[in-house]
Amino acid sequence: MTKPKGKKEKPDKYIRILEAAIKVFAEQGFFNSTVAQIAKEAGVADGTIYLYFKSKDDILAQFFSYKTKLIFDRFIEEVNKAENAGDKLRNLIRRHFEEFQNDPDTAVVFQTERHQFHTSDIKMKDMIKMYLNIIADIIEQGQEEGSVRKDLYVGLVKRYIMGAVDEVINTWVNSGRQYDLVSMADPLVDLYLKGIGAND
Amino acid sequence: MTKPKGKKEKPDKYIRILEAAIKVFAEQGFFNSTVAQIAKEAGVADGTIYLYFKSKDDILAQFFSYKTKLIFDRFIEEVNKAENAGDKLRNLIRRHFEEFQNDPDTAVVFQTERHQFHTSDIKMKDMIKMYLNIIADIIEQGQEEGSVRKDLYVGLVKRYIMGAVDEVINTWVNSGRQYDLVSMADPLVDLYLKGIGAND
DNA sequence: ATTTATAATGAATATATATTCATTTCAACC
DNA sequence: GGTTGAAATGAATATATATTCATTATAAAT
Numbered sequence A, B: 001m002t003k004p005k006g007k008k009e010k011p012d013k014y015i016r017i018l019e020a021a022i023k024v025f026a027e028q029g030f031f032n033s034t035v036a037q038i039a040k041e042a043g044v045a046d047g048t049i050y051l052y053f054k055s056k057d058d059i060l061a062q063f064f065s066y067k068t069k070l071i072f073d074r075f076i077e078e079v080n081k082a083e084n085a086g087d088k089l090r091n092l093i094r095r096h097f098e099e100f101q102n103d104p105d106t107a108v109v110f111q112t113e114r115h116q117f118h119t120s121d122i123k124m125k126d127m128i129k130m131y132l133n134i135i136a137d138i139i140e141q142g143q144e145e146g147s148v149r150k151d152l153y154v155g156l157v158k159r160y161i162m163g164a165v166d167e168v169i170n171t172w173v174n175s176g177r178q179y180d181l182v183s184m185a186d187p188l189v190d191l192y193l194k195g196i197g198a199n200d
Numbered sequence C: 001a002t003t004t005a006t007a008a009t010g011a012a013t014a015t016a017t018a019t020t021c022a023t024t025t026c027a028a029c030c
Numbered sequence D: 001g002g003t004t005g006a007a008a009t010g011a012a013t014a015t016a017t018a019t020t021c022a023t024t025a026t027a028a029a030t
Helices: A013-028 A035-042 A046-052 A056-080 A085-102 A104-113 A124-145 A154-174 A182-194 B011-028 B035-042 B046-052 B056-080 B085-102 B104-113 B124-145 B154-174 B182-194
Strands: none
Touching (some): A013 A035, A013 A046, A013 A056, A013 A104, A056 A124, A085 A104, A085 A124, A085 A182, A104 A154, A124 A154, A154 A182, A154 B154, A182 B154, B011 B035, B011 B046, B011 B104, B035 B046, B056 B085, B056 B124, B085 B104, B085 B124, B085 B154, B085 B182, B104 B154, B124 B154, B154 B182
């Protein structure tokens, strides 16, 4: 029998546990979630978790690296579709909003837990650095093109951009995700480029 | 004897425990900290904590409301020292950076834990709303004065400002607080006002 | 059918720690 | 110096839950 009836789900059990964990974490936060809850949500025994993950902490660590890889590839792909710096920035942020809007559990866990684990072995700093680097490259390209001011402290600018993106997502998450996040992208990019000051 | 020798520290035991808790939370995070550690740091017995606080959660809740009141009063005071919107925004952010730089433990706890307790009874949303309102008032004043663009979505602008402030502080906290945070205020306000786009 | 290897189970374990409360200390007053 | 009430103590309790591991199921191989 080369075609099994329905009992061949080996490779995706890892994924199934991860997805279940994300759901539980999103609902209750990492520290308030129990391994037993994750197991139940995934439809496996408690002990099974430990065949795929070293510890509860490891589940969160795996989640971050797994999702980050997936998402960042799409960010870069989307950035590369554009030619000039302004469009690249717009594409990055729009795609960021799209990804999070389409995967709200991931969004919640990212926004809620990302500030906790800077000391642990979760490679949070590396992730953030990657994101900041994408932005820095765009800024520098813009400066070469002449579309971006040259008298900028890029180390500050990239955080200014990332911070605003982050807060807009936070607001959306904490509102119960009731409105369209993606529609915030264009007005936000407009603020980055033009600022709030009246053009005299 | 109306002048006790040195054993009259009643009103500040509450404060002492709070400060100790903040220190412990800053070092290890709320969930990884134990009540016993806080008691030790404060130089009191474990049980004494419960004469002043309902629970471990309550310590964090008290901290937020206690510190928030203190700090926000100073924010408003500082904003009121300025006349026009630009200076008000500058004063707000500079004072924000000053407060956090002078009280690093508070800064760490704020930045680390503020994204966790949106569902709990900690009045996080109210605190954030207060801050956003200060900003919104400044923006609107700027629009009346003519120094700020009128075609702005204020609901977005205030988050854009707060988010960037937040991220700049995060970076400082996660760097081990090695550089002068306050010096970031002016360049940041410059970005808000002028944006990154080349003025054509 | 029997063996073998792998995967999964879930009850039992081990530990950690928030909270309680019976007891003690303290300071003021008579 | 004895009495009183409040404040503080810290050992004991109660609970929760991450992790382990002896046992069982599963599937393939012979």
